[in-house]
Amino acid sequence: VTHRVTMLAYPGAQMLDVAGPLEVFARTSRWIEEHHGRQAAYLVEVVASEGGEVEMSNGLRLIASRAISDVQRTDTFLVAGGVGWAEAANDPGLLQSVRRLAGRTPRFGSVCTGSLILASAGLLAKRAATTHWAYLDVLSRIEPNCHVDRESIFVRSDHIFTSAGVTAGIDMALALVEADHGRSIALKIAQELVMYLRRPGNQAQFSRHIAAELKESPFAELQSFVLENLDADLRVAALAARAGLSERQFVRRFSAEIGTPPAEWVRTLRLERARQYLEQGTPALKEVARRCGFGDEQALRRVFQRNLGILPSDYAARFG
DNA sequence: GCAAGGAACCGCCAAA
């Protein structure tokens, strides 16, 4: 059974928003063909706001398979983000097409500022959604009835998926794959991507999938708590108490099970979360530090410097 | 970038 994924591009759309999720679907397809001998699971296509050719935000001229107005049906419809979102959101014809296609698609969503286009089309009323950091307020302005989630990397509201940034778009695509083909395949693809992207350290940027992996661990509950409360007191004594073990025993068991001692594990997750925030556009470093549980900016800076050899501000400038 | 105090980690050991 072929599942069609349609990605909308428009002038000034962000190429990575298109490429990231499509990469996930493409890899999943290939993996399933190789391991199950089945026909490709996903057929991906990029459609243009109009005509067949759009200039992306990086200057690349992308030739789309067709215009969105020509698409009769698809199974998953995604809208990319990018600097051109505002023009796209002011194009009544395009919004009409977006509404029409979303209306006849089992599920649809957006990456980054693509949410603003969905909102402009009136598709996010009474929905939970998110978008790029810097545009959360714009989102509530466009659609006052949208429940804007300011914390999440990506948000699902029934059949509508919105995500915060490029890496979040990948994360969201993985969630769609998980819904279609199950957790184990989604995890495999996530791992493959992590290797492909050569992200050192760990895979925590795919937060949801790490969370899935945690289900296997005897410390699952504790780990989910940590994942969801990175700004809480997560010193060893506190964690041990939460786990109902003596400190000594906790450190011993945790290290044996997880492979890293608790404090280090927490620090790694905090760093990874901070990277996510910086990659999705930078709120004040102070705010990043607070949300991730680093006491202050200095602590954040030290951990970055030591683990990545780069300052947070430089990291944001380079990847954000 | 430094000193001083604190937290984390882990080997060791005795008790359960």
Add this chain to the structure above:
DNA sequence: CTTTTGGCGGTTCCTT
């Protein structure tokens, strides 16, 4: 006799 537990203290790393 083996395994698990948890206190102790030294070293290292981190925070202030």
